[in-house]
Amino acid sequence: MNKLKAHVENIALHHTIFDLPFAYMGAFLAAGGVPKLSTLLWITLAITGARSAALALDNIIDLEYDKVHPRFRRRPMVTGAVTMKEASLLTVISLAVCVVAVLQLPPICMKLLPVAAIPFLIYPFMKRFTFFCHGVLGIAIAMAPAGGWVAVRGAIDAPMIMLCLAVGLWIGAFDAVYGAQDETFDRAHGLHSLATEVGVAMALKMARAFHGACIVCFILVGLMTALSWPYFFGVLIAAVTLVYQHRIIAPYDFSSLTQAYFMRNGVVSVALFLCTWWSYYISG
Numbered sequence: 001m002n003k004l005k006a007h008v009e010n011i012a013l014h015h016t017i018f019d020l021p022f023a024y025m026g027a028f029l030a031a032g033g034v035p036k037l038s039t040l041l042w043i044t045l046a047i048t049g050a051r052s053a054a055l056a057l058d059n060i061i062d063l064e065y066d067k068v069h070p071r072f073r074r075r076p077m078v079t080g081a082v083t084m085k086e087a088s089l090l091t092v093i094s095l096a097v098c099v100v101a102v103l104q105l106p107p108i109c110m111k112l113l114p115v116a117a118i119p120f121l122i123y124p125f126m127k128r129f130t131f132f133c134h135g136v137l138g139i140a141i142a143m144a145p146a147g148g149w150v151a152v153r154g155a156i157d158a159p160m161i162m163l164c165l166a167v168g169l170w171i172g173a174f175d176a177v178y179g180a181q182d183e184t185f186d187r188a189h190g191l192h193s194l195a196t197e198v199g200v201a202m203a204l205k206m207a208r209a210f211h212g213a214c215i216v217c218f219i220l221v222g223l224m225t226a227l228s229w230p231y232f233f234g235v236l237i238a239a240v241t242l243v244y245q246h247r248i249i250a251p252y253d254f255s256s257l258t259q260a261y262f263m264r265n266g267v268v269s270v271a272l273f274l275c276t277w278w279s280y281y282i283s284g
Contacts, residue, residue, distance in 0.1 A: 006081035011055040017266035019144035021273035022167050023047045026148030029225050033280045035152050042104045043151050047144055049098030054120040056091040061124035106154040116143040131197040138172025159224040166217035173210035174265055176203055181254040201251040211242045227279040234275025238268040
């Protein structure tokens with residue numbers, strides 16, 4: 001059980017709260033209501049498998065930095081609770097689960113899988129070269145609603161692109177905020193982030209602007225898909241959550257940037273998905 005717990009922590013399984021609800025949201029929007037239960041099951045396995053593989057791979061690639069980072073000293077691969085061999089095996093198994101699940105969906109999903117995988121594969125390396133690493137993570141997470149949409153509709157449409165843009169801006173800006181606390185460490189080790197590029201204060205201001213833009217995009221998604229008022233109530237919840245998150249942090253004061261802060265961002269994805277479902281429910 002301790003080994004299982006270590007592997008769950010290593011791939012941060014609870015962080016699927018950031019992408020799985022948006023995958024469901026993409027599926028609901030594409031279906032114009034509730035999709036088939038079997039489709040949702042395969043979407044769940046595909047997203048969970050892909051994300052687990054990506055997190056395990058990220059931890060393998062970043063291990064040299066994690067070992068000397070004070071904030072990461074309790075990570076399973078740093079403590080040795082999960083070995084390199086075990087993490088590599090889990091990566092392969094997770095990828096296999098993802099591929100098997102995608103094969104159960106429309107053929108276009110398998111054709112697009114390599115495209116969706118590229119951001120996940122290159123993200124761990126991006127911080128070594130460019131501050132746009134946050135944008136690459138945003139693109140990677142945006143593949144979740146894209147996958148949910150294509151799994152149901154079998155096509156790429158304008159509302160899907162807008163939803164992906166909204167999700168990408170949301171998670172990219174959040175990653176920039178969370179990464180700002182590592183500015184000193186990143187500079188000392190030649191790593192890049194928005195904070196190392198423009199400074200912490202400006203990085204936080206830009207993150208606020210990106211989050212404002214993501215709320216506008218979410219509103220446009222609702223208008224483009226003719227959703228009713230519960231969806232926009234969900235957008236309001238998301239906006240209030242983001243405003244609160246920004247109000248409790250300040251440049252070089254990251255005392256509020258706790259695990260609770262991190263997980264609170266899941267309110268955005270969960271609220272928007274549930275309110276999308278609610279919108280279709282009251283519409284009949």
